Amino acid sequence: MMAFLKSDLFLRFLGGFAIGAVGMFLMQPNETPVLASPAIAATATHDAAL
Template sequence: MTKTATNTARHLMKSDFFWRFVGGFAIGAVGVVALQPASAEHHDAAVRSAPAPAQTAR
């Protein structure tokens, strides 16, 4: 890495924008993990209890 690239990377890591961006991904990941099992379980239960659709003759 060149000295300019190193300084640019160091400046990016110290920037407020970068940490807010990373924090948004972290909050989103926690939300996906927290909500996914509940919605998947609910969806499976609804599918199992629903009656099968009637087949039509063609």
């Protein structure tokens, strides 16, 4: 098991996973999704009508 954890294949996989996770975190869009806007607007108008 220790030989597998120190293997080049495992270390490359772990490094790629870490880089991918950081990349996904940093490259998230700051704006709200387009599909969520109408649902939020519909809920807000429904609550305001009551």
